Amino acid sequence: MTQVLRAENPVSPLVPVVGKIIKIVAEKIDVKTFHVSTPEGEKPFTPAPGQLGMLSILNVGEGMFSITTQGPNHLEFSIKKTGVLTDALHEAEVGQTVAVRGPYGNGFPLDFCKGKDILFIGGGIGLAPVRSLINYAVENRGAFGNLQVIYGSRSPADLVFKEDILENWPKVPGMKVDLTVDRGDDEWKGNVGFVPAFIEQLAPSPDGDKVCVLCGPPIMIKFCLQSLAKLGFKDENIITTLEMRMKCGVGKCGRCNIGSCFVCLDGPVFTLAQLQKMPPEY
């Protein structure tokens, strides 16, 4: 006998709920941010900053994405066009039915971060997972010390979340946003150079147990870690998020393991100190 259960009350962490794309923001040529609600206009679930969501177009496929931020009634996913599913998402219009399941993963260590100064470093679309914590810190401004965002992209046209980086965040008291691009253009007045060099130039101090939250392409992370070490940041205070191929989201299907950790369940957020104890297989 087939037991039919309502989708809004899933029987399994593997079965999604139906959702709808209510807004699409074109961040740059190959990145769009999708705002997703339930058909009734509610938030599908409430993730902690840094957690993941499995988003699907029913007749195409599903993929795990970081939830870049959330509103009272929606979740936001910022997605780069890289394959079959993301191509379909980029072609979707407002009103498109999607399915979503989650939240998955550990999220950022909020208790550890609270009360401390935080340095956020993002490269390219790597700002997406970091943004969930930035917005949380902005909304809970009193719970955190000074905030600094260092963000870089290949060119001015490649900068994402322009409203946040250019308007919203710089206005927040005690918050500073520093931007850099690998190659400028005629209009670009800001810094030109790679993120690691920019970090060393800005030389943020690690004093006061400052936490650094960092995400970007692997090569950028590699050199940023060297820069941060030079500046004296402790491995325990450097936090990043990892990406692996995922299917279940609950540590059962097997493929996202790094040693005995599952990135979908025990991650995606790890401190550098934790990563150093894990096999370098990611």
Next chain:
Amino acid sequence: MITEKIRAAAKELLEKGEVETVIGWERGTFWYNSTPVFISKPEQADRLVFDDFCANNLAKYLLDYRNADGKIAVFVKGCDARAITRLIQDNQVKREKVYLIGIPCTGMKEAPKTVSSQDVAGLPLLAKCQSCATPNPVIYDILLGDPVPQKEVGNRFAGVEALEAKGADEKYEHWGKLFSECIRCYACRNVCPACNCRECAFDANGLNWLGKQNNLQENQMFNMTRAMHVAGRCIECGECERVCPMGLPLMDINRKIIKDLNELFGSYDAGLNLEDRPPLGQYKLDDPEKFM
């Protein structure tokens, strides 16, 4: 005796630095398991064996050494040598990058039912060796031992003819039942020396030419595609059928295709020599057009 010869040959090649690796067989779990081994130091040559259980076709491993700097030596039985001939014809392996040590082969044996009995003579030949038409290597740099006489193998298409005599529904039922058993482990594909695509279409992300469900439709799609992809290049080593954990008679399909090719394009046995090009790898003005 032969084992001493192969050890000496491997040792010499490695000592002189003529090859960087020797691919052969060594003793496996039990006395009736011989398993592929890769030797790169002369002192390891004593691991090599040649006995009645060296069934693995070693040709496939040459694909792992496509970018090797030096030469690779491989021990070849008749079937291994045919497989390598095919790989050379397909430009997968360069003749000058391999050193082939031929071993005439009287056929490999089935594993016994128990570990304790050591009656090798009483063990039957593997099914794949019973119909072997090339016990002697067709290509080699040196040959160890004397060529063995070709056995009388009878009509190797007898099984295919029996299947051809069945009606369409009967055939469908026959293969349907078998393919329902397939667990899609892909051992048949991965062991096959003719399956040499750098990336198999079934492994490519996003193509979805083959669904991952295990059901008759998808299993048929896999098995028929696999067989058609090696059409004209199958050297009848029988490895696919030997390694199938479900015991599926995969050589029946391969032989049916060979028989059809022979009927369409004239008799052709893949991998017997470097000169004869496979019927599906060339174009002739008088090629039959039955399929059009």
Next chain:
Amino acid sequence: MKTVVKSKISALLDEIAKEFNLLVPTAGDGASKFAPYTSGGQVSLDGRTLLPPKDVFFPQTEKMYKFSTDGMAGSLETLLEAPKHQMLFGVRPCDVKSIHELDHVFLTKGFVDEFYQSKRDRTFLVSIGCNGPAEPTCFCQSMGVNPQESDAVDVHLFDLGSEYGAVAKSENGEAFLQKYASFFNEAEVQLPAISEFALKPDVEGITEKLQQMFDHPLWEEVSRKCLGCGACTYLCPTCHCFDISGRVAGNQGFKFRCWDSCMFSEYTRMAGGHNPRPSKKERVRNRFLHKLQYFPERYGDLLCTGCGRCLSKCPVNMDITNIIKQIREVELA
């Protein structure tokens, strides 16, 4: 102990089949496996099946939900089979242990997999002990399995030669033995001695040793002959990796999960092309470390029960007992 003569087993199975959806080891044409019991059919209670019983709880392909789309609209419906109570009869102790390991994966660590649980909860387990290796490749004893007796079942049957000795291992098991009491006699029994296993890998301290061996050249060495097929993983009673995929026809479709194998190149490859385990060296290493290090670290048990299926069917005789031996022989600096 309650005993039942082996010649009465088919009559007992006929009775059980009236109440349960009964699954028994069968060896008809094709591979031996657990399949629905048919009266007078092929029941094979000697030795272990080639296919493990894991598909009873974790089918190779299992539909999860179906969906329909209409332009931008769409809806979905969960498909959760709630099977009739079923009995898995004649499970060997190695396979009983494997079910225990699958329980760890699917039922613990914060998330319960209802697709697995719905079948697991409704399955009555009857095990049959072995008095020695069922196949030359067996090595369960070395992996902490008592070949003669299982405890994590409802009823266990000792193999006493011409009869089985039955012991209830749960309340349901007690009720079962009472219900079918007419088949059993009460007798003093002597368990046969366990005969010698040919393979005896020593796994003492292996997890701790492997923690220092991730970068060891051994992995390059042992992976060379691997063909990268999934025969070992699909025949393994404990391997449980799966994929989630879908099938669409027009505006209808369904999502299913199916077995997957860590030996396949596509398993960890990401949409952008990056693969954290790009070659067979990394994949073979991950498979053995998962069995002998990662799983013990996470769940406290080795992910190998010594059933020997992988090494008996591997096309190249990749032998986990030999790899364990090689790991032991490594001298760490």
